[in-house]
Amino acid sequence: MDEVDSPLEKTAIESPSINGSTPLLDQTPVPGIQRIEEEGVAITWKNLAVTTVAGRPLLRSVNGIAVPGMMTALMGASGAGKTTLLNTLLARNTKGLTIKGDILVNGQKIGKGVTEVSAYVQQEDIFVGTLTVGEHLYMQANMRLPSDWSAEEKKKRVDAVTRDMLLENSIGSRIGVPGVAKGISGGELKRLAFATEILADPPVLFADEPTTGLDSHMAMIVTKRMESLSGDQGKTIVCTIHQPASEIFELFDRILFLAGGRVAFFGTPPEAVGFFSKCGYGIADHTNPADHYIRQIAILPGYEEECKKKCNQICDKFVESALNTRMEEEIQEFGQKRPLEQINKVGWGTLFLMLLMRYAKDNFRKKSVVFAKFLQKIFMGIFIGLLYLQTDKQDQDGVNNLKGVLFYFCSELTYSTVFAIQTYMPSDYPLLAREYHDGVYPVSAYFCAKIASYLMIFSIDGALMITIAYWMVGFSSFTGFIMTVIICLLVEISAGSMGIAICSMAPSYAVAVSLTGPLLTVLSMSGGLFTNVDAMPSFISWVQYISWFRYGYESLIVTQFTDSSFNHIPCNASACYHNGTQVIESLHFSYSNLYGNLVIMLIYSVVVYAMGYVALVYRVLKSR
Numbered sequence: 184m185d186e187v188d189s190p191l192e193k194t195a196i197e198s199p200s201i202n203g204s205t206p207l208l209d210q211t212p213v214p215g216i217q218r219i220e221e222e223g224v225a226i227t228w229k230n231l232a233v234t235t236v237a238g239r240p241l242l243r244s245v246n247g248i249a250v251p252g253m254m255t256a257l258m259g260a261s262g263a264g265k266t267t268l269l270n271t272l273l274a275r276n277t278k279g280l281t282i283k284g285d286i287l288v289n290g291q292k293i294g295k296g297v298t299e300v301s302a303y304v305q306q307e308d309i310f311v312g313t314l315t316v317g318e319h320l321y322m323q324a325n326m327r328l329p330s331d332w333s334a335e336e337k338k339k340r341v342d343a344v345t346r347d348m349l350l351e352n353s354i355g356s357r358i359g360v361p362g363v364a365k366g367i368s369g370g371e372l373k374r375l376a377f378a379t380e381i382l383a384d385p386p387v388l389f390a391d392e393p394t395t396g397l398d399s400h401m402a403m404i405v406t407k408r409m410e411s412l413s414g415d416q417g418k419t420i421v422c423t424i425h426q427p428a429s430e431i432f433e434l435f436d437r438i439l440f441l442a443g444g445r446v447a448f449f450g451t452p453p454e455a456v457g458f459f460s461k462c463g464y465g466i467a468d469h470t471n472p473a474d475h476y477i478r479q480i481a482i483l484p485g486y487e488e489e490c491k492k493k494c495n496q497i498c499d500k501f502v503e504s505a506l507n508t509r510m511e512e513e514i515q516e517f518g519q520k521r522p523l524e525q526i527n528k529v530g531w532g533t534l535f536l537m538l539l540m541r542y543a544k545d546n547f548r549k550k551s552v553v554f555a556k557f558l559q560k561i562f563m564g565i566f567i568g569l570l571y572l573q574t575d576k577q578d579q580d581g582v583n584n585l586k587g588v589l590f591y592f593c594s595e596l597t598y599s600t601v602f603a604i605q606t607y608m609p610s611d612y613p614l615l616a617r618e619y620h621d622g623v624y625p626v627s628a629y630f631c632a633k634i635a636s637y638l639m640i641f642s643i644d645g646a647l648m649i650t651i652a653y654w655m656v657g658f659s660s661f662t663g664f665i666m667t668v669i670i671c672l673l674v675e676i677s678a679g680s681m682g683i684a685i686c687s688m689a690p691s692y693a694v695a696v697s698l699t700g701p702l703l704t705v706l707s708m709s710g711g712l713f714t715n716v717d718a719m720p721s722f723i724s725w726v727q728y729i730s731w732f733r734y735g736y737e738s739l740i741v742t743q744f745t746d747s748s749f750n751h752i753p754c755n756a757s758a759c760y761h762n763g764t765q766v767i768e769s770l771h772f773s774y775s776n777l778y779g780n781l782v783i784m785l786i787y788s789v790v791v792y793a794m795g796y797v798a799l800v801y802r803v804l805k806s807r
């Protein structure tokens with residue numbers, strides 16, 4: 184073990200005189216919060232205890248306070264409980280944990296209602312990368328600012344946050360996806376996350392490690408922006424932060440050090456100097472204060488027992504200190520009941536329209552979607568057209584080929600639709616869950632917008648392919664063409680509903696795809712071409728009734744083979760078709776089912792969408 188890893192080495196530095204530190208371990212009064220904001224929101228937490236199902240304590244009797252106009256940092260070594268504390272304050276990700284103690288927001292116990300008065304900048308920046316910074320902020324402004332604001336007022340607000348977050352030069356740039364599609368820088372992404380969250384001017388802002396992954400310059404810019412939000416705009420800011428540079432550390436108004444789930448220190452950065460000094464862990468000159476303090480309260484490998492003992496000693500000393508007395512007084516003072524203003528909600532229609540705009544732009548800007556859905560369909564239309572070019576309808580082989588063409592229409596529109604949806608939709612989930620829990624929109628607005636955005640693409644492409652292939656293969660009826668387009672559209676809608684429903688239910692892309700493959704095989708096999716619908720064993724023949732292949736194929740066959748061009752088919756063999764009616768009958772299809780099938784496919788899609796919606800709501804609710 185080298186000396187750097189030894190916790191015992193760290194105790195050697197005792198520098199009580201550093202920066203003229205005050206003797207804080209006695210009960211000498213220390214200066215408290217000078218300015219008590221009339222407005223704004225104060226959060227106090229007292230005797231907070233968080234325990235896992237296995238009984239492991241993650242937070243033990245943690246007290247603290249965050250007030251308007253101040254920036255409070257939650258710090259500590261890895262595993263100290265920073266994220267657990269932040270999550271507990273936010274009432275998020277606490278599944279399976281037992282929480283005791285009081286969290287008061289302006290003196291009121293509001294639980295999950297904290298979302299209504301706060302914004303949360305999470306560690307991972309998630310955006311729709313195909314949008315520009317300006318488009319993203321415009322849509323977010325419409326989803327977060329009250330509906331009764333005029334477009335001009337919303338624009339002014341967007342301009343103000345853009346200025347505040349130094350994003351003016353990036354307004355026209357694509358956001359991008361780190362590591363996938365080039366876009367704005369990491370620092371700009373983080374500032375965009377802040378800009379998004381402060382659009383609605385929430386009184387409280389939580390941030391999880393806002394400087395992680397940024398270079399020191401960017402980290403400083405982001406922290407300075409946070410400082411300005413608290414200092415100039417009176418917001419209450421609480422963030423976790425990982426070993427910040429000295430200059431950043433000094434910017435915080437309050438630091439809460441956690442050690443093994445206990446409070447090791449709560450006070451200003453200069454007060455930390457005096458406190459740790461008094462504990463016997465003074466900081467030497469030219470040392471990064473955050474690094475130094477965190478080392479004192481870290482559990483170092485190989486020294487677990489000594490480190491835990493040392494942490495407990497520091498925590499005990501804090502409990503005895505004047506800093507703790509002051510904190511308890513402030514908790515008492517700011518824990519008094521004061522009014523809380525909720526952030527205004529926006530109407531469902533506006534949320535739907537903004538999400539539709541977002542996903543429609545996203546779909547059309549994804550080259551692979553446009554390529555797969557349009558160029559591929561043009562190609563397939565031409566290919567099928569050439570393969571069966573002007574098929575002879577007065578020929579037994581020609582009739583069989585046309586039966587195949589019609590089934591191919593169902594298959595092509597099914598597979599490409601389901602798999603295109605499954606390629607992209609699962610990646611929406613993290614953003615959906617986040618924005619839902621941030622209170623931006625309900626799942627229903629997302630779900631409907633997503634369906635509508637897909638319908639735009641997954642209808643034009645089918646019509647395109649049919650238009651090309653239909654005439655080339657030799658079908659000639661215009662009414663038949665219109666019917667074929669309508670039937671194929673319904674096949675595509677049914678397939679789309681299944682694709683969306685499976686994505687909504689499945690926890691990942693891999694699960695979605697592995698469910699879909701066999702399911703589509705079952706549905707297509709029972710569609711009427713490969714197996715005669717009347718010849719299926721009775722115990723399995725019900726499968727055809729959950730297959731849109733069956734409804735779609737029957738309708739296509741009936742539409743084409745009732746055309747007069749099939750009135751007489753020459754026949755030289757014993758088993759052959761003499762006319763279109765015989766073709767229909769040979770498949771055990773019926774003209775009387777033609778329109779009923781269309782209605783069934785429509786109802787089928789609505790039912791499958793509804794199942795997907797319920798599953799998605801369940802997953803999203805569970806993810807808080």
Ligand SMILES: Nc1ncnc2c1ncn2[C@@H]1O[C@H](COP(=O)(O)OP(=O)(O)OP(=O)(O)O)[C@@H](O)[C@H]1O
Pocket residue numbers: 235241259260261262263264265266267268278279280
């Ligand atoms: N839901 C949970 N169930 C069981 N243990 C948990 C749960 N959440 C957190 N922990 C444990 O609690 C401890 C504190 O975790 P937490 O994420 O709060 O630490 P942290 O200080 O944020 O650390 P880091 O800086 O590494 O993120 C860790 O040992 C972690 O494994």
